[in-house]
Amino acid sequence: MSSTFGKIFSVTTWGESHGAGVGSVLDGCPAGLPLDESDIQAELNRRRPGQNKMTTPRDEKDQVRILSGVFEGKTTGTPISFAVFNEDQRSHDYAEIQKWYRPGHADLCYDLKYGFRDYRGGGRSSARETIGRVAAGAVAKKLLKQVAGTEIIAWVNSIGEVDCGPLDLNTLTLEQIEASPVRCPDPAASAKMEEVVMDARTKCDSVGGTVCLLVKNPPVALGEPVFDRLDALLAQAMLSIPASKGFEIGSGFAAARMHGSEHNDELFFDGHNYHTKTNNAGGSLGGISNGEPIYCKVAFKPTATISQNQNTAGRGGENGQLLAKGRHDPCVAVRAPVIVESMAALVLADLVLQQKRHCL
Amino acid sequence: MSSTFGKIFSVTTWGESHGAGVGSVLDGCPAGLPLDESDIQAELNRRRPGQNKMTTPRDEKDQVRILSGVFEGKTTGTPISFAVFNEDQRSHDYAEIQKWYRPGHADLCYDLKYGFRDYRGGGRSSARETIGRVAAGAVAKKLLKQVAGTEIIAWVNSIGEVDCGPLDLNTLTLEQIEASPVRCPDPAASAKMEEVVMDARTKCDSVGGTVCLLVKNPPVALGEPVFDRLDALLAQAMLSIPASKGFEIGSGFAAARMHGSEHNDELFFDGHNYHTKTNNAGGSLGGISNGEPIYCKVAFKPTATISQNQNTAGRGGENGQLLAKGRHDPCVAVRAPVIVESMAALVLADLVLQQKRHCL
Amino acid sequence: MSSTFGKIFSVTTWGESHGAGVGSVLDGCPAGLPLDESDIQAELNRRRPGQNKMTTPRDEKDQVRILSGVFEGKTTGTPISFAVFNEDQRSHDYAEIQKWYRPGHADLCYDLKYGFRDYRGGGRSSARETIGRVAAGAVAKKLLKQVAGTEIIAWVNSIGEVDCGPLDLNTLTLEQIEASPVRCPDPAASAKMEEVVMDARTKCDSVGGTVCLLVKNPPVALGEPVFDRLDALLAQAMLSIPASKGFEIGSGFAAARMHGSEHNDELFFDGHNYHTKTNNAGGSLGGISNGEPIYCKVAFKPTATISQNQNTAGRGGENGQLLAKGRHDPCVAVRAPVIVESMAALVLADLVLQQKRHCL
């Protein structure tokens, strides 16, 4: 069941880039949540290609349909089925990529695993698969908002060597993020990032980036000790996104260079709740949310497909060169924030529903 | 089932630091694997406290018993039950930590989640819980060795600001690693790390570190597309280890600063197998192992318990100070490598058993 | 994940009787299995309403589409998505069944569980949900046929007080079964059963029945000791079919009246394989298949919806009477055999894929 994620609030995705469509089935959503297709579409629009010149020129509408699980505008507690039918599939000549393995791609690995592969586009390893996740994630976000007033936002923190400047996380809004063509809420950095992306595009190259995630007002006590720690499930969720290479929470890798006396977050009680003065923990201690904002970072490698000649090997064992064609994002990080948010929402919604059972 | 990990080769751990003991049940191990208690004990000895002055002076033997699943020296295919009974539990005065939440610890979170907690030591959040993982991991290693000649080694890559120098990963051995009191195979760096650890101990402080993992001769085609990608499961596995804050595979966070033209690993066929000239992928593409060595890094924060006065809050909402006592590792990274190896082995063994079914 | 069945070969169903459609996602099917929509349609045609006067006059075509997971006529190892869009939904007046709970139906229970319900038809509890199972079951059957030459057939064994006569299970064929309008391969019993069904229909009543299942050439060694015994998974599978009330395997309830000396199946070796002279075990011992035919029986209650006045209670706590309308099967057992076969195939296919890992 490698296409299923979550124990109680559980999503199963299906579909390939060049098949009939993509979608998902969301099982375990509580009954009574107001939901219609526009809730989903709003999120898919943030993910879809062709938004601006920072992304692939493929223009796909990604129109979603809800096929089950909603009655008279509310979820019924039964599986919610989402489908997006594929369009804009130019008829391609696939002879080249049928023969040659694209470097940095899953082509060889699918052949090793399955004996053959759907060589049109990325097949199942295409980022189009994440449409089903974003659809389910939109429901998870609504659930978290209603249950605890939780808000989840993600933004581009770096592209290539350009880093986002310091941000005030208390006031940061989704609007500020979405106002930037590269989704970086620091206007100066955003402008430089745009240049880096355009430069990569011009040179038929691609460039990597990082995405930051912030969860405001997370429910407390989420996360199950040992293997289903909040940190562990977020890590799995993020590393399951195509092109991701790293994950850190709170102080992350910087923690490894610190002393305990500087890293420990001092606790205090404000008369109502417990808080910490700093948030090196990133909102999770012992794998359980402590109520502070959850803060994570995800690394994305540069897009593997570049329109340059590359040395590679072929299906029959021949060594040679491939010049990949097609229209691709020069930087996957730009469209990644809504996917990062969705995966975080899926983790948290599932843990919220698991958590309700812990105290008699 | 947050104490269970793995779909087919599946381990369930149990136990608290100050209860009767700790252990695990390993279900789904194939029949016929030679196994006795000494296989397990050898690995537990690498994890146990009191090994040298780099670790906590608590001297625990951690003697393991196999209670089921082995008959006439071989696994039978039925659950293998491991138990280590606790000893060296000094009678403590727990009044202080019963009252005050230790900064950087799970104390508050357990109270938020469960309403009360076993306040003796770390309870379930203690690193003693990892004994059950290391026991099961020892079996996973034997299985991988027999199935594919796979070898898994981990070492300390940095402590505080001291980094391990360049290593030849082709020749690196476990013996070189274990020869260092801090498990760093670079002798010069090892000596400096020892100083950093001793300095932290002297100052009643602690220090963070990173651990690197290398899997030689991994089976190809491991990892399930989408949510159970090899990268995703390794990330979950590593972030489930107490005190871990980050994970990266292959080029990791550095990938986010690179261009596609430098990051893509060139493919070639050597007459027998496919290989890549570089290994930025870290052995996994599209979430599936490509046969190159799997290479990861894990960040560990400094030990939370330090014998200094720290501001914190108490169970009743009071704000005050806590001076934690007890004998603790100044740097958890030093004993972490065998845990990192064990978690990797559990991931890979489970995927090997899942993989056998993919092609008709 | 109550809409998901199977660990490795795993199906997730979705859809309601009066929503946009029904379907399922099948994850974990090995790559390389020849498959097209006609394979699925053939099975759905055995399940669909309106086949003859023994079944509901609702005439639904139940045309299936495969939306993913098949490329160039073969499965790719990725999720296979099936959809059947609903049609023939007469515009009904739902006022009555919105108000009154139908006796013998899930109406009250859905309200107790979810707070409200999709009151059009059976909603999620409709037998239309089984379309997704039959679609996935068709793939399971193909897989089992290819892997082990396994054949799975089911037939109506009794309707009301009419029992099927003795059958020669060695020669029984699906053709013989499907030749009967009530799917009973004993022509004399079939004729009497038709009368019982027509009589129930005429009297605006319904009638129960039993269905027998036979698996010829099952793979040996299927079933996991303890909770995933073959018997236990078959029992879960069968009792998950709407209207089922009982399950037995082999000698079943009759075994409770026997002595060990008559019940034990004598073993012998025929020079090639082990066999038993009798098959009281029904093909499973200790929860593991022994190679003999697997033989089970499932009890179905009479259709709950009958067009008679029935005393019942309403949503607001009122007590009164309901006269249900609609077009319903007088005997659900008649269309049940393909569902029984499908559930058995799903169990066996999942166990086959789990089994490959047991011996090194």
Place this chain on the structure above:
Amino acid sequence: MSSTFGKIFSVTTWGESHGAGVGSVLDGCPAGLPLDESDIQAELNRRRPGQNKMTTPRDEKDQVRILSGVFEGKTTGTPISFAVFNEDQRSHDYAEIQKWYRPGHADLCYDLKYGFRDYRGGGRSSARETIGRVAAGAVAKKLLKQVAGTEIIAWVNSIGEVDCGPLDLNTLTLEQIEASPVRCPDPAASAKMEEVVMDARTKCDSVGGTVCLLVKNPPVALGEPVFDRLDALLAQAMLSIPASKGFEIGSGFAAARMHGSEHNDELFFDGHNYHTKTNNAGGSLGGISNGEPIYCKVAFKPTATISQNQNTAGRGGENGQLLAKGRHDPCVAVRAPVIVESMAALVLADLVLQQKRHCL
């Protein structure tokens, strides 16, 4: 994970009849439930051998230890580990059963599955494995009692051809059941059953029986539509008990002979709750509990081991005869009720914890 049962309230059993011991790990139990070893021991005493002449003369104390998960007399929310160390293992000569497959036993199947087996006693297929279930079931019962005042009782309903007479289920108590040496609360039937059992023992034979289960005051709305229907999970649970051959709920197989007009349970509202006049449903409609008592029946075959010469085959393919020795129950049904209750409690406790999440 075939040794694990339950999604949230989840038990993993381990151990063989002739190994060091047997036990289980119960994960997911809520924190704060009062629990000590005597709660568990009381249930194990109902299961243990050597209770009276109706059971095997093997006298095993089955003394349980709780190794984790309980602190100051209450569950902590972390895994509860149970262990019973084996004793009274007479040194046997295993030469015969090492060579010959016992008819009616799992011996051949284990060899087919695993390539070899622990031939001492039943190994993993021994009923001693159920000790771990009964221990966890005792916790489940306490939880259900505390959450909803639920009571679960089971009794012997038939042995051989002797049936229990009509019972008043409203007044039936555990004390009445346990007062009978064969656990049949009808004194006249109990006396006849004792004769049947003694007769079987005298003749070196064994005899089958059925066990009935009654759940009073079950929580409403338990059971998840589709695959995790209450009926389906109970069926899996019961068929996972060694020697069980059949399961029915409510009217069960008798329903297959009835008409809808007689089978449908009339609903009414009593001013406070909904009830049904009859209970053909057995407390579950659409797979969801409706609040009426849950009523099931389980069939057990006669004990496979009998001390008579039986024709059988050997490991090397030889055909011959086996005269099994050892001390065995002449009728497994007599000790089965507490196991049946435990499995039902495990199902219900898991569903209770899943249910808490269904309505916002």
